[in-house]
Amino acid sequence: MVGRVGRSDLGILMGMIDGSESPLKDHDPKKEFDQSNFTDLALKLSTEQQVGDLVEKINRVSVENKKLSEMLTVMCENYNALQIRLIDLKRNNSPNNIKEASPISKKRKTDQSDEQSHNNISSSNGEGDHYQHGNSEISSSEENANNNKKQIRIREDPNSKTSVMYVHSDPSDSRLIVKDGYLWRKYGQKVTRDNPSPRAYFKCSFAPSCPVKKKVQRSVKDQSVLVATYEGEHNHPCPSEADVDTSTMGSKRGAVQHGSSSGAMCNSSSSPIRSSGSTIILDLTQNSAALLKPPRPEVETSLKNNYNNKNVKSAFLQHFLVEQMASSLSKDPSFTAALAAAISGNFLQK
DNA sequence: CGAGTTTGACCAGCGC
DNA sequence: GCGCTGGTCAAACTCG
Numbered sequence: 001m002v003g004r005v006g007r008s009d010l011g012i013l014m015g016m017i018d019g020s021e022s023p024l025k026d027h028d029p030k031k032e033f034d035q036s037n038f039t040d041l042a043l044k045l046s047t048e049q050q051v052g053d054l055v056e057k058i059n060r061v062s063v064e065n066k067k068l069s070e071m072l073t074v075m076c077e078n079y080n081a082l083q084i085r086l087i088d089l090k091r092n093n094s095p096n097n098i099k100e101a102s103p104i105s106k107k108r109k110t111d112q113s114d115e116q117s118h119n120n121i122s123s124s125n126g127e128g129d130h131y132q133h134g135n136s137e138i139s140s141s142e143e144n145a146n147n148n149k150k151q152i153r154i155r156e157d158p159n160s161k162t163s164v165m166y167v168h169s170d171p172s173d174s175r176l177i178v179k180d181g182y183l184w185r186k187y188g189q190k191v192t193r194d195n196p197s198p199r200a201y202f203k204c205s206f207a208p209s210c211p212v213k214k215k216v217q218r219s220v221k222d223q224s225v226l227v228a229t230y231e232g233e234h235n236h237p238c239p240s241e242a243d244v245d246t247s248t249m250g251s252k253r254g255a256v257q258h259g260s261s262s263g264a265m266c267n268s269s270s271s272p273i274r275s276s277g278s279t280i281i282l283d284l285t286q287n288s289a290a291l292l293k294p295p296r297p298e299v300e301t302s303l304k305n306n307y308n309n310k311n312v313k314s315a316f317l318q319h320f321l322v323e324q325m326a327s328s329l330s331k332d333p334s335f336t337a338a339l340a341a342a343i344s345g346n347f348l349q350k
Numbered sequence: 351c352g353a354g355t356t357t358g359a360c361c362a363g364c365g366c
Numbered sequence: 367g368c369g370c371t372g373g374t375c376a377a378a379c380t381c382g
Binding site: 187188190192193199201213215 | 370372373374375
């Protein structure tokens with residue numbers, strides 16, 4: 001690309017080149033040769049050429065970015081259509097596929113059913129994040145730039161006050177922290193027989209009388225998935241963000257977990273999308289703007305019915321997936337490396 | 351010093 | 367009844 005050069009400068013330069021306006025041509029003492037002016041002009045021209053190159057590159061990158069965005073949108077639409085189709089197929093073909101787990105009666109059976117449900121969820125839905133509520137299933141996920149936990153899967157047993165949340169997390173992160181809006185105090189940790197990863201035990205510490213307990217353990221199948229099992233219901237309102245912040249900041253150790261889940265899920269925000277640092281709570285029981293809110297037991301609207309609201313779901317999913325994919329791409333080392341190589345290659349070519 | 355975490359010990363349910 | 371296992375307790379420890 002040709003840099004923007006002023007007409008007068010060009011004229012002078014052209015004259016210099018063809019000799020018509022060479023300062024050397026005329027030895028008139030009144031027009032003495034000014035060497036410094038010549039260097040200034042050359043520098044100016046070179047700078048303007050660089051600016052022009054940069055502008056061109058920016059334009060080119062913008063065009064590429066636009067193309068990528070369009071591709072992403074198309075991918076999202078296809079994904080969305082496929083997912084809706086898959087859901088319809090599931091609903092039509094196998095009404096018995098989604099079996100309700102038997103009420104968790106005693107110890108030890110809980111984990112097996114939980115893990116099994118997780119496996120069923122994972123296998124039934126493949127890539128998508130998953131939320132299961134009673135007999136219905138929806139999916140959600142989040143890429144958080146500040147945290148490695150990305151996904152949430154929730155399974156709630158309507159017959160008991162137990163629910164399971166699956167959160168994607170960095171396998172190297174041994175803290176077993178599932179942020180969900182409530183305050184938790186760890187009171188024990190144990191290695192279980194069927195899972196080499198330790199299981200952490202938490203109690204709700206926001207209210208002393210709150211009976212809610214939480215167990216967090218990595219999935220056997222996928223070490224990057226944290227399985228959080230919640231038992232009981234909170235007998236207090238969800239701590240506000242300020243409460244959580246102050247209590248967390250105020251604590252000497254500053255390591256209190258705050259989170260919630262289905263029976264224990266925090267519902268402090270009116271926003272449809274609540275992300276508490278690492279997790280996102282998705283609830284399609286609300287329409288339009290209030291697409292997301294934590295699934296509480298009292299909100300038992302069938303999610304199947306919500307799938308009929310395809311416009312709402314589509315809009316949300318599209319936006320959501322665009323963000324997720326963009327984030328995934330930007331986080332993908334190979335993608336960023338390829339992008340960097342392409343950009344640097346262009347620079348080198350220039 | 352105080353609040354939260356760690357971790358070994360203890361308790362209780364379950365299967366044989 | 368015994369052993370295994372998960373869940374809980376509490377003293378010791380850690381950290382700001």
